[in-house]
Amino acid sequence: MRSSSAFVRWRKGLNWRGAVAVASFILLWQLLVRFKVPGFETIPTLSDVFSTFWTKYMLSAKYWKAWAVSFERVGYGFVISQVLGIPIGLLLGTRQMFHDVMFSVIEILRPIPPLAWVPISILFWPTNEMSIVFITFIGAFFIIVINVHDGVRSIKKEHLWLARSLGASPWRIFQRIIIPSVIPSIAVGMTLGIAVTWNVVIAAEMIASDTGLGRLTWEGYVSNTPAVVILGMISIGLAGYLSTKLVDYAEKKMMPWRKA
Amino acid sequence: MALFDKIEVTPRDAATSAAIDGALSIRRVSKVYDPDGAGVVAVQDCSVEIAPGEFVAIVGPSGCGKSTLLNVLAGFDTLTAGEILLDGNPLASVSRPPQPGPDRVVVFQHGALFPWKTVLENIMYGPLRQKTMTNAAAEEKALDLLRRCGGLDTVASSYPAQLSSGMQRRVEIIRALMNEPKVLLLDEPFRAMDSVSKATMHRHLLEMYSLCRKTIVFITHDLEEAIYLADTVIVMTTRPGTVKKVLKISLPRPRLPQMMSSHEYLEIKRQVAEGVHEEAKKAFERGEREHA
Amino acid sequence: MRMLRNRKFWMMCAGNLGLFALWYGSVKWIPLESFRRMPDPVRVMTEWFNPNPVFGISIFVKTYYFHILYSTYRALVSFFLAVSLGVPLGILMGWNKKVREFASALLGLLQPVPPLAWVPLAILILPGEAAVIFVCFLVAFFATALNTYVGVKSIDPDYFRAAACLGASRKDVLFDVIIPGALPNIFTGLQIAMGAAWFSLAAGEMIAAQYGLGFLIMESYNLVQVPTIVIGMATLGLLGYFSSMFIRYVGGKLMRWREEAMGVKG
Numbered sequence: 029m030r031s032s033s034a035f036v037r038w039r040k041g042l043n044w045r046g047a048v049a050v051a052s053f054i055l056l057w058q059l060l061v062r063f064k065v066p067g068f069e070t071i072p073t074l075s076d077v078f079s080t081f082w083t084k085y086m087l088s089a090k091y092w093k094a095w096a097v098s099f100e101r102v103g104y105g106f107v108i109s110q111v112l113g114i115p116i117g118l119l120l121g122t123r124q125m126f127h128d129v130m131f132s133v134i135e136i137l138r139p140i141p142p143l144a145w146v147p148i149s150i151l152f153w154p155t156n157e158m159s160i161v162f163i164t165f166i167g168a169f170f171i172i173v174i175n176v177h178d179g180v181r182s183i184k185k186e187h188l189w190l191a192r193s194l195g196a197s198p199w200r201i202f203q204r205i206i207i208p209s210v211i212p213s214i215a216v217g218m219t220l221g222i223a224v225t226w227n228v229v230i231a232a233e234m235i236a237s238d239t240g241l242g243r244l245t246w247e248g249y250v251s252n253t254p255a256v257v258i259l260g261m262i263s264i265g266l267a268g269y270l271s272t273k274l275v276d277y278a279e280k281k282m283m284p285w286r287k288a
Numbered sequence: 289m290a291l292f293d294k295i296e297v298t299p300r301d302a303a304t305s306a307a308i309d310g311a312l313s314i315r316r317v318s319k320v321y322d323p324d325g326a327g328v329v330a331v332q333d334c335s336v337e338i339a340p341g342e343f344v345a346i347v348g349p350s351g352c353g354k355s356t357l358l359n360v361l362a363g364f365d366t367l368t369a370g371e372i373l374l375d376g377n378p379l380a381s382v383s384r385p386p387q388p389g390p391d392r393v394v395v396f397q398h399g400a401l402f403p404w405k406t407v408l409e410n411i412m413y414g415p416l417r418q419k420t421m422t423n424a425a426a427e428e429k430a431l432d433l434l435r436r437c438g439g440l441d442t443v444a445s446s447y448p449a450q451l452s453s454g455m456q457r458r459v460e461i462i463r464a465l466m467n468e469p470k471v472l473l474l475d476e477p478f479r480a481m482d483s484v485s486k487a488t489m490h491r492h493l494l495e496m497y498s499l500c501r502k503t504i505v506f507i508t509h510d511l512e513e514a515i516y517l518a519d520t521v522i523v524m525t526t527r528p529g530t531v532k533k534v535l536k537i538s539l540p541r542p543r544l545p546q547m548m549s550s551h552e553y554l555e556i557k558r559q560v561a562e563g564v565h566e567e568a569k570k571a572f573e574r575g576e577r578e579h580a
Numbered sequence: 581m582r583m584l585r586n587r588k589f590w591m592m593c594a595g596n597l598g599l600f601a602l603w604y605g606s607v608k609w610i611p612l613e614s615f616r617r618m619p620d621p622v623r624v625m626t627e628w629f630n631p632n633p634v635f636g637i638s639i640f641v642k643t644y645y646f647h648i649l650y651s652t653y654r655a656l657v658s659f660f661l662a663v664s665l666g667v668p669l670g671i672l673m674g675w676n677k678k679v680r681e682f683a684s685a686l687l688g689l690l691q692p693v694p695p696l697a698w699v700p701l702a703i704l705i706l707p708g709e710a711a712v713i714f715v716c717f718l719v720a721f722f723a724t725a726l727n728t729y730v731g732v733k734s735i736d737p738d739y740f741r742a743a744a745c746l747g748a749s750r751k752d753v754l755f756d757v758i759i760p761g762a763l764p765n766i767f768t769g770l771q772i773a774m775g776a777a778w779f780s781l782a783a784g785e786m787i788a789a790q791y792g793l794g795f796l797i798m799e800s801y802n803l804v805q806v807p808t809i810v811i812g813m814a815t816l817g818l819l820g821y822f823s824s825m826f827i828r829y830v831g832g833k834l835m836r837w838r839e840e841a842m843g844v845k846g
Contacts, residue, residue: 043681043685045678045681045682045685046681046682046684046685046688047685048682049681049682049683049685049686050685050686050689053686053689067705068705070704070705071704071705125591128587128588128591128592128595129591129592129594129595129598130595131592131595132592132595132596133595133596133598133599136596136599136817137817138817139775139778139816139817139818139820139821139824140813140814140816140817140820141778141779141780141781141782141783141816141817141820142779143779143782143783143786143794144782144786144793144794144797144812144813144816144817145813146786146797146798146801147797147798147800147801147809148618148806148809148810148813150801151617151618151801151806151809152614152615152617152618153614154613154614223694226694227694227695227696227697227779227780228696230694230696230697231696231699231783231786231787234696234699234700234787235783235786235787235798242696242697245697245700246700248700249700249701249703249704254701254704257700257701257704258701260697260700261693261697261698261701262693264693264694264697265692265693265694265697266692268692268693268694269692272692362741362745363744364741364744388741388744388745389744389745389747390745390746390747392745393745393746394741394742394745396738396741396742398736398738400736400738400739400741400742401742402739402742402756402757402760403837403838404760404761404763404835404837405756405837413746413748413756414746414747417743417746417747417748417749417752417756418746418747447836447837449837449838463746464745467746467747
């Protein structure tokens with residue numbers, strides 16, 4: 029009984045239409061390039077990209093260094109944005125006074141696209157590294173602040189009343205009710221944040237750095253080797269995917285009650 | 289409907305369909321859910337005969353398969369054994385996957401008026417989509433029904449969210465009646481209401497019922513409500529759900545609130561309560577076991 | 581109530597004035613090289629509203645509007661392209677299982693690649709103008725398609741059942757249940773898409789364009805015209821803010837049934 033049901037579930041998980049879609053995407057790409065359809069003359073095939081990776085990049089220290097550098101930037105920017113953003117979001121949600129003073133300030137700064145901060149950031153921060161981390165931070169900061177703020181605001185009033193009528197101190201209410209209720213919003217903010225962070229790091233590296241995966245991709249363009257451009261894109265995609273999985277894992281740890 | 293007319297009627301069925309529309313015959317129906325080989329029996333070997341125009345209430349503890357039965361009747365779900373006939377014509381069987389249709393309209397537990405359509409648009413929806421009425425005729429009939437059901441025509445151009453939940457439920461019943469269904473299926477429609485609005489809703493429902501005698505299948509877990517409203521109360525056992533008791537309610541119509549304290553009413557209630565409480569206790573104990 | 585609103589208003593002013601004071605104060609009086617290089621707000625404002633700007637960009641100069649128009653044009657074209665492809669795709673994915681299985685695999689394959697990583701490839705294959713628009717389109721497209729799909733999935737199944745009971749055909753269900761039911765999420769998606777379009781527009785223009793506000797910011801950086809950088813940033817922020825406000829307004833008009841319900845209840 030058990031094993032047959034496991035088999036059924038496995039067959040359901042293996043969605044053949046999805047596999048067909050991906051396979052035909054790759055095949056179409058290969059064919060368009062092979063038959064030199066206009067617009068695709070300069071594009072390498074997937075096999076070209078792999079052979080480039082195999083021959084030039086797999087053993088190149090510079091390539092793996094680029095991975096490490098980009099991950100480091102994303103890591104710093106992301107962690108700093110959470111460490112600063114979560115408390116500010118909580119304050120905005122719980123302290124009316126703080127909310128009145130600060131919220132419009134945040135609303136003014138928020139619509140400025142993170143990458144528009146690049147030049148000012150380079151001018152301000154003493155090292156290039158710091159300016160890239162700063163831009164990355166900006167990318168994830170407002171997202172987490174707004175998500176935490178909305179999370180606090182949508183806590184059920186009944187929960188707070190109940191706690192108060194049971195005689196809980198404000199600190200206790202904060203600890204036992206506000207924090208756990210806000211965790212799902214924090215998780216949403218983190219998921220959105222990590223995606224934006226990669227996006228920002230890649231662009232910032234193209235504009236203002238000489239290391240990292242974004243730069244690797246950009247150099248592919250400058251040296252007119254499209255295979256490197258696509259290799260860069262695939263690497264970035266993989267890196268982004270890995271860090272999303274990492275954040276997902278952290279979120280699961282934060283929310284044990286979501287298991288079922 | 290045209291689809292059913294083509295089906296040959298066997299002699300035995302011909303006898304039942306001689307009466308007016310809306311005779312439901314549920315014959316040895318079973319429903320087994322088998323998501324991953326676990327085989328949960330929701331309904332087992334359930335047989336009920338419902339006469340045209342009869343008001344039937346199905347009572348049972350939560351999780352006894354009464355909603356499953358309603359879903360099968362409505363055509364939202366398949367059955368795994370048995371068959372259902374409507375006026376002698378097969379409605380659903382193992383070989384005939386059920387299909388929802390305007391001959392048996394459902395009023396939902398949480399309400400399913402389209403929130404993006406006004407009251408009038410909601411009520412006109414059925415006939416317009418089935419193309420059985422012109423726009424003008426549908427509007428006239430809709431306004432007429434609204435007016436006769438407690439003067440609801442004043443809210444015709446409101447959106448559902450602007451109405452109280454009681455009004456929403458009445459509008460939803462009117463939306464169902466617009467289609468001239470043979471059977472009206474009510475899935476615990478007053479579940480979330482306080483006792484005062486419930487009593488008002490009972491009055492409105494009884495009024496509507498006396499206005500157009502449709503067959504009604506009314507699902508509820510509220511015993512008093514079932515006895516007060518219905519001609520027949522069917523008590524279902526807890527999972528696997530099957531018919532435990534069928535009670536004919538002899539209270540005269542029109543039903544009035546004061547009947548709820550009559551000797552007759554209390555006697556029926558005493559009879560049914562035993563069966564229901566027994567089942568509720570079983571269901572509760574099993575729930576505790578399953579979650580332990 | 582009025583008092584409260586007044587108090588809120590003054591608090592808001594205090595907050596914003598505080599921001600500018602902090603900016604002004606830190607640039608003027610903190611003796612660090614970093615802060616010295618920053619322009620102070622007074623300098624930015626006098627430049628922005630100067631009939632004869634020192635660095636050539638102010639509200640009295642034609643070129644300023646030229647950049648604004650270019651950026652707006654790109655944002656709008658990519659936004660409308662994304663919406664006209666993303667919304668139907670999202671709806672189809674929610675409506676039809678086959679479409680969902682084909683499309684979700686492809687989207688899943690492409691989505692992990694951050695849109696801005698497409699910039700080099702886009703400028704390699706597409707002519708200049710199209711490259712930036714393509715990248716902005718890509719971001720906005722993912723946002724609209726995904727949110728529309730989520731919107732369709734979040735419709736209460738009872739509405740589908742009710743429609744089936746009332747004799748609706750598959751096509752009726754599409755127009756009477758799926759589209760209106762998904763509309764709130766579609767508009768959330770449009771707002772996100774608009775934000776995302778501006779977000780990547782700035783980056784795309786900095787990397788690969790000849791006009792536009794992103795280009796203006798980058799060029800002012802190269803020419804060390806610091807106040808103009810801030811003018812560019814502020815203008816981008818304003819445009820982004822107003823476009824998302826506009827979408828909220830249109831959404832409110834289209835979803836009158838929601839607004840009126842809220843008006844009564846809240």
